Amino acid sequence: MIPSLHISGFKLFKDLTIPKLGQLNLFIGANNTGKSCLLEAIGLYAGRNPIADVLQAAGIRAQEVLQPWEADGWNELGTSLRHPVFDLFHRDGATSGSDLSSAILIERIGDPNPLTVKFQWHDMVTDDDGMRRYVPALPGHVTVDHLEFALPVFRGDKQVALITRRHLPLRNRILESERLSNDDAVVVAHLPACGFTDEKAASLWDGLIQGPGQERVLGWLRMLDSRIDDLDYIAGRLRSRIALLKVEGEGRIPLHSMGDGLRRLFHIGLAMATASKGVLLVDEFETGLYWEVQVQLWRAIFEASQKFGIQVFATTHSNDCIQAFVEAQKDRLIPNTSFVYRLERRGENIHAHEFSPQGLEAAIRQGIEVR
């Protein structure tokens, strides 16, 4: 379990410390206070695939990173470089790429192996045997003609991945295999605000075919409709697959015709079933869900997260969701197992404000705006 978190240099976070984290953690905050970034950082820190996580956080698809990067129209180093990876770094950091020391740091407090993502300019050199390769450029010695960048990822002192572009595919692949050396890495299920793609949901469902996973997912769906008996995927048009629910008294009904709430529950159920002994990240938890369902759902998540050893991190915009979380928390208020934080802007920095359960309950009782 991640007991605390310190993030610096990542996206909106110049320097953010969250001193205590529990089994369940809810983050609220205004727009642009970094709720989604926080989930990305946690995924990157906890997960097994730093390359995919970094690329996802940068909003880059795997195939895009391999495309040639044309930094057209720039004359002076760093003035108009707009590759998406620059957005990974806090604005004080490598916005121009000219600051070679800029780095992303994600760690728990007292972490012996913090995760760092550095930004390096690479320069092309030709070996004695005529092979060309890229090596990290020395500050002030960047050759503009052969300029390339790379993002080495470290756990502690050990480099576990190198995110590069097409010029270094081989080296990239070698280092990618070393990522498995991170013993602390766990399964991370990251449910975005818009839900999983149908393709992703289908593959997660397939992955649960062994064992009681699928039945557990059906349990989540039955919170909304107790008549749900089973779920099957059938082949649809254009290689897509369609989820069909078997509903008592109604036969088979496509999941997508049964409303956003059921789809959201399906995805939460899939993510929970996938994330055993791992980390579940849910962005904008409330999407498609009514208040009563949210209380029931949080109660079930409190229970299942304990039972299956899942550490849950969720964000929300919704008062209903906060109230539902607090309501569910009341039933099983064990100190230091669940936390609610509000991310707030304080000048350049984002600050995490911790609510005490009693204070948050009092605020909700008194109708005080907490978001």
Next chain:
Amino acid sequence: MATSPQIKAVKADLTHMGKKVLLVEGPDDWHALSHLINKSTGTFPKYELGYCENDDGVLDVLSGMTEASTKTQAILGAILDADQCKKDDAGNEGIQSRIRSLQGRLGKFYAIPDKFPDDGLILAPTQEVDRGRLPVLGIWLMPDNVRDGIFEDLLRVAMAPESEKYISAVVDRATKDGMTGFRDVERPKAIVKTHIAWRDPNKKNLGEAISAHFDNLIPACQPFLNWLERLFGEVPQP
């Protein structure tokens, strides 16, 4: 312009209230305070007055505000009775129990002292980081921040001394003879309301009666009014 009994007391709603708010325990206190402040300043206060059902409500609003609020007041005052709370787990009663509960609820953000200054408490948030978010906090424990008691204890001081002495004796005798049904902590209320009933049986509103029948009102309340002045920056006109 005096407030009239038709004016409805305003329930505290920090999310929608202005930058300066004074919280009281209930609608009665709301009316009484409105009249007292109006009488002392000759005008309506420049801060908003809101009531919170009871003393727990005031504590709830205070702790909810400090813990949770995003946008809060610049100045927040609260008036609490020192004597209306139960014995706490540590065996504290009266004002000590009240101070302990305030420390428990607000101690994370404000350095609530073990002993209140007799001219009322005014505190900025303890930590620099909370200063933009949280208000300057003022707390007055009725009657005088030192004794156990309630708002009506302050009004007893505002009664003509001979009247207060006489009515107290009558109330005590009625109690002794088994003619009363109030609890001990409500004795000051019985005295004050008897005083009002004898002066003007038709006055139903404590606020109106305060303006009319408490001869020493302003001098008796001066330390309290001074606290309001220091807290909200208003100048009461005695």
